[in-house]
Amino acid sequence: MNGASRTGLTALALAGIALGAAACNKGGDGGSGDVIKVGVYGPFTGGSSPMGASMRDGVRLAAEEINAKGGVLGKKIQLVERDDQATNERGAQVMQDLVSNEKVAAVLGPINTGVALASYKYPMQAKIPLIINVSAGAPVNELFKDNPDNYVFRIAASDNIQAQMIVNEAVQTRGLKKVALLCDDTNYGQNGCKKMTEALAAKGITPVSVGKFKLKDTDMTPQLQEARAKGAQAVLTYGIGPELAQIANGMNKLGYQVPMIASWTASMSNFIDAAAANGNGVQMPQTFIQDAALRPEAKAFVQNFQKKYSVDRIPSAVSAAQGYDSMHLLAMAMAQAGTTDGPKVKAALENLTTPYSGAIATFTKPYTPTDHEAIHQEQVVMGVVHDGRVAGSLPAPTPGRAVPSLSDTAAPAATAPAAAKKP
Amino acid sequence: MSDLVQLLLSGVALGMIYALLAFGYSVTFSTSRTINFAQGEFLMIGALVGLTVESRFHLPYVAAALGAAVAGIGLGLLLEYGAIRRALRTGSTATWILATVALGIILRNAAERIWGTDDRPFPAPLGDTPLIVGGVRVLPQELLVILVAAVIMALLELFRRRSAYGKAVTAVAADRDAASLMGINVNAVMTLSFIISSVLAAVAGVLVAPLTLVSPTMGTLLGTKAYAVAIIGGLQSGLGGVVGGLLIGLSEQLTARYISTGFKDTPGFVLLILILLVKPSGLFGKRSIRKV
Numbered sequence: 001m002n003g004a005s006r007t008g009l010t011a012l013a014l015a016g017i018a019l020g021a022a023a024c025n026k027g028g029d030g031g032s033g034d035v036i037k038v039g040v041y042g043p044f045t046g047g048s049s050p051m052g053a054s055m056r057d058g059v060r061l062a063a064e065e066i067n068a069k070g071g072v073l074g075k076k077i078q079l080v081e082r083d084d085q086a087t088n089e090r091g092a093q094v095m096q097d098l099v100s101n102e103k104v105a106a107v108l109g110p111i112n113t114g115v116a117l118a119s120y121k122y123p124m125q126a127k128i129p130l131i132i133n134v135s136a137g138a139p140v141n142e143l144f145k146d147n148p149d150n151y152v153f154r155i156a157a158s159d160n161i162q163a164q165m166i167v168n169e170a171v172q173t174r175g176l177k178k179v180a181l182l183c184d185d186t187n188y189g190q191n192g193c194k195k196m197t198e199a200l201a202a203k204g205i206t207p208v209s210v211g212k213f214k215l216k217d218t219d220m221t222p223q224l225q226e227a228r229a230k231g232a233q234a235v236l237t238y239g240i241g242p243e244l245a246q247i248a249n250g251m252n253k254l255g256y257q258v259p260m261i262a263s264w265t266a267s268m269s270n271f272i273d274a275a276a277a278n279g280n281g282v283q284m285p286q287t288f289i290q291d292a293a294l295r296p297e298a299k300a301f302v303q304n305f306q307k308k309y310s311v312d313r314i315p316s317a318v319s320a321a322q323g324y325d326s327m328h329l330l331a332m333a334m335a336q337a338g339t340t341d342g343p344k345v346k347a348a349l350e351n352l353t354t355p356y357s358g359a360i361a362t363f364t365k366p367y368t369p370t371d372h373e374a375i376h377q378e379q380v381v382m383g384v385v386h387d388g389r390v391a392g393s394l395p396a397p398t399p400g401r402a403v404p405s406l407s408d409t410a411a412p413a414a415t416a417p418a419a420a421k422k423p
Numbered sequence: 424m425s426d427l428v429q430l431l432l433s434g435v436a437l438g439m440i441y442a443l444l445a446f447g448y449s450v451t452f453s454t455s456r457t458i459n460f461a462q463g464e465f466l467m468i469g470a471l472v473g474l475t476v477e478s479r480f481h482l483p484y485v486a487a488a489l490g491a492a493v494a495g496i497g498l499g500l501l502l503e504y505g506a507i508r509r510a511l512r513t514g515s516t517a518t519w520i521l522a523t524v525a526l527g528i529i530l531r532n533a534a535e536r537i538w539g540t541d542d543r544p545f546p547a548p549l550g551d552t553p554l555i556v557g558g559v560r561v562l563p564q565e566l567l568v569i570l571v572a573a574v575i576m577a578l579l580e581l582f583r584r585r586s587a588y589g590k591a592v593t594a595v596a597a598d599r600d601a602a603s604l605m606g607i608n609v610n611a612v613m614t615l616s617f618i619i620s621s622v623l624a625a626v627a628g629v630l631v632a633p634l635t636l637v638s639p640t641m642g643t644l645l646g647t648k649a650y651a652v653a654i655i656g657g658l659q660s661g662l663g664g665v666v667g668g669l670l671i672g673l674s675e676q677l678t679a680r681y682i683s684t685g686f687k688d689t690p691g692f693v694l695l696i697l698i699l700l701v702k703p704s705g706l707f708g709k710r711s712i713r714k715v
Contacts, residue, residue: 213684252618273543
């Protein structure tokens, strides 16, 4: 997309937004008073809680930094935190509460795909931005079709990217042709399963077995037996920490020693701790790896996080970094817009004039009016679990380099992770 | 062939966990005609207390089980005095159902406050290295679960059938007022049965913890499944719980392997409905005649 047409599009979008704002002046009440209210929702209890709590702590850290520098537009950021308990209905409830009662200026979160699906329409209707900072399966750019005025943004590796990388790791890097899929039965797992099947089909491969498991399942013997009986050379999984650990433990029990390549959630503390030695060698796509933080901003983020929360290993470093960056991006957009009015903040997000050097990467124009995904395959690497930590290497930062928009991602994407894999 | 044996073994281990909880349901049902809907949470508290004893105080596994048993005694007393006895006095069924459900929610929330919400591993006392017998790989803990559960249930069943307590239970179950007139301390019998049932659940928690993971929500699903098991086997029968547990455990594993992982829980619950239609008192249950 060339510069002229992008500017034209932005202008068009801005005009549309201005019209929309005039017609419906519901959004952006969060700016009234002497604070700016920002909603944060995620699971702070249950199996997803390492992600939820880390994301929240990352957001808190960013808000503290912003407030220490005088806040945004002369006002302090006030976080309104809600526990969605990783359940879809509860997610819809807390979102309605945030939008209608608390009248927040923007919302950050959630973690779980089902929760995102159940709740995204409320900020969309109220015209306030929602920056999804962990959920990989939630629709974002897909929403443009029915909602040209799309208020949903994301800063996380989408399932499209992850499924593609998991499949690439098995098929291209390792040269395996027979793979088994094993996914949990939530919206997240099943969506991931679908995306992996599609990515495999594009390479002319049909998985030899497709297994399912439920949250809190403790015995994966039947699923793994089936995969082994069909001759699977790798197990590709989509789930969250505790159940992924049961898969790793089950593979050890059955003596089924093939690579396990998982969704990014295998970097969660509850996977690493519960799988212990059985987790060694498990690979997963990561946007942020704590032990491989090289850029000064990333290092500073890790140090500040460790100091503020007195932890050595961040329970879910990916969630923490994405939470942190989402808060900073939002604050920058508000400062640029000069207001907390929803449509104007959205327009500013779509056209951030200054680059943002965050924990994950340096983002130059992370969003455009037609692309609400800040993370592209270039910023994602395969991490590997090793002795209770996540190891891996992030690609060296390239300051000033624009994050490619959707149209030109394909070319560099295929090479970047592969290069990172084989040093 | 070894695949099938492998599957059967893990099915039996799973079934014995259900059976242990179902057995607890039957112990209290036979004296008080109530079901403790917080049984799954009792298991969870047992596991968490056991984990604390083991990791915080660096005591061996047996001490963890003892710690859980002590917690079980406390929970049993709390349940009996706090929820059941008062509810039974009012004579309303809804009261004890709600009281035990409420106790379960309170325990789960309390556990989240005290221990946090994360799923944590529980170190297996016999290690994580699978034993290999003729191509079948089995974790030492799975064998421990099967063995210990079987021994505990056999001993309790013997106690129920042979001891004076067992006779007292039968008497209380048959007619509370008459038993009281015959000099049986009805309250003491009830209290004891609740303590036994709660200790059973708490110790089961420590037993299964190395196989599952430990978290405040670990007991919810197990409690529900065990309830179905107790209904299938017959609420008044200890043996029924074992048979029901094995039926559900094996059907889950076999269905997941040979039909589809998505249908894992279906046969068990179809069986539950069939039993409720054909023999509502359960496979081994005696028909309860209630004189009005």
